[in-house]
Amino acid sequence: MLSACASHGTRKVSAMHEVDYGQLRVTEHRGHDDLLSAGLGLAGLAGPPSPFANPLHPAAEELRRRAIQTSWKGIADLGPLGGYGRVYGGVPDVPGREYQAFARIPGARSPHRVLLQLPDGFDRSKRCLVVTASSGSRGIYGAISLAGAWGLPRGCAVAYTDKGTGAGYFDYADDSGVALDGRRAKRGEAELEFQPPPASPTAGVAIKHAHSGDNPEGDWGRHVIQAAQFGLAMLDRAFPVEAPFTPENTKIIAVGISNGGGAVLQAAGLDQEHFFAGVVALEPNVHVKGHGRALYDYVTEAAVWLPCALSAEHFAPVPLARGPRGVPLPAWPIRCASLRAQGKLGGNTVAAQAEQARQYLYARGWTDEAMQTAASTTAFDLWRAIAAGYASAYLRRGAANMPCGFHYAAIGAGGLPGVADPMTRAAWWADGSGIPPGNGIGLFGGMNVSTDPTLVGSECLRALWTGDDHEAQMLHASVAATAARLPRKTLPLWVLHGAGDGLLPTAFSSEPYVAWLRDEGRRPIYWKVPHAQHFDAFLALPGFGERYVPLLPYGYAALDRLWAHLYEGSAWPLDAPVPAARPRGPAPLERGTLGL
Structure with missing residues (x-):
């Protein structure tokens, strides 16, 4: 109005x-x-x-x-x-x-x-x-370090x-x-x-x-x-x-990271009338029907299998894959034993079982590089948390009837469901990530009394993908609705992804999306950045920063190239060499490390 x-x-x-x-x-x-x-x-x-x-x-x-x-x-x-x-x-x-x-x-x-x-310095000559x-x-400011940090100082709204x-x-x-x-x-x-x-x-x-x-x-x-x-x-x-x-x-530039990257690629597929001037997507959660694998598929697979696979000696040097004494986290060998008891693994030692689990995931498209960085996601129990929340969204459930017996509640005395602390509740909008657990809210249910209590819930969530009952069919229909459509041929589009992404592995997301675009006559630029992974924020953790480079600077660089094309007359590159990034090492990050 x-x-x-x-x-x-x-x-x-x-x-x-x-x-x-x-x-x-x-x-x-x-x-x-x-x-x-x-x-x-x-x-x-x-x-x-x-x-x-x-x-x-x-x-x-x-x-x-x-x-x-x-x-x-x-x-x-x-x-x-x-x-x-x-x-x-x-x-x-x-x-x-x-x-x-x-x-x-x-x-x-x-x-x-x-x-x-809207910055006071909004450039009206370059709308x-x-x-x-x-x-x-995340909440509304979830992409401010990417879109805001690049666009606002440049005079963009x-x-x-x-x-x-x-x-x-x-x-x-x-x-x-x-x-x-x-x-x-x-x-x-x-x-x-x-x-x-x-x-x-x-x-x-x-x-x-x-x-x-x-x-x-x-x-x-x-x-x-x-x-x-x-x-x-x-x-x-x-x-x-x-x-x-x-x-x-007014030139409209769409940019996003992770789920936000998937969102701008979905938007690109809806734009057939030159609404967007260009699109840049970093490590996108993008799904193409008949190509790659959907997020829910590999997340539920990881929740079941990765704890055992990461017990393999192959991953001994990986950050967060071992405890302080150099042994696998206690729950992980137990997962191997659980899978062996079900007949899914053989072998009489943890080493043999873990190697079989690793080979199983390798055959399913996981790379060693993706599994290495997935150790952090596994150690923080994020696979189960993601799967429980997404299953509820896909099946359109309420708080009281989430799938597989899960539910969210404030964490009370003894770690049991209780009433939220008023100060914690008052800060939820500012502090929350959008999917608990965290900030005084726990993920409850989906467990049993056993040596491997989380397996029953993880297998239930997995069955919603592998099964063929009514609920599984409904979940598949909801996932199908998330598939990206083909963008227009003339749209400048740049996809960037860390080669070591263990949350959204490139083999399941960006690579099949880019291959599909190229098969359909589109010319996207694709950077699979060496030694980059999903969480720049994790680079402050011990052992992470030495091994990886941040992905944000490559997103800024792609946006710079798009700006030069839109406002300075530079030709849009038909291709752009992937930067030769190298691990940061123990010293502070230097520009040459990025290979830009």
């Missing part, structure tokens, strides 16, 4: 649906506050959690500051050896305004949060709108979507959720980011990604397009004399 009031009668209307949003929140960010770091600067972002004056009732600006800090720390390597701000990237002070609302996909039960960051989607299941995920957790214990400003509010007191159907106070905690009933992943591309349309409408509002802002006069 705001866009229509500010527009001229000659505005060209896109065939794509206009964004549908409700209440609009506009805030100013200047002085000791800004768009990129909320006034913290690089040192503050890397420091301890930004404090609250009243932890029971944090102010909206305090929640925003901590949400931005949490999002930076979740993606970028801000450690003293990582080189951020010295070798690549930076966190300059960028004053400006934010426009935020809840937007809706037609037919969806729950909204997705959209946000436009630029960067649009992005959160990585993982940056539009964000949480793509139907985020930490708008709803706690049935006090019937509260998250309002537009990030603060807690009771059902009926305000419009909430996520408001599930009423249930008993003992129903636990409901998570938007898992429990919205919408299978949001199937609409990630539409979320990205709606965020871009919201950005254009807010530019119309900010500069009514220069309106309308349209794809014809």
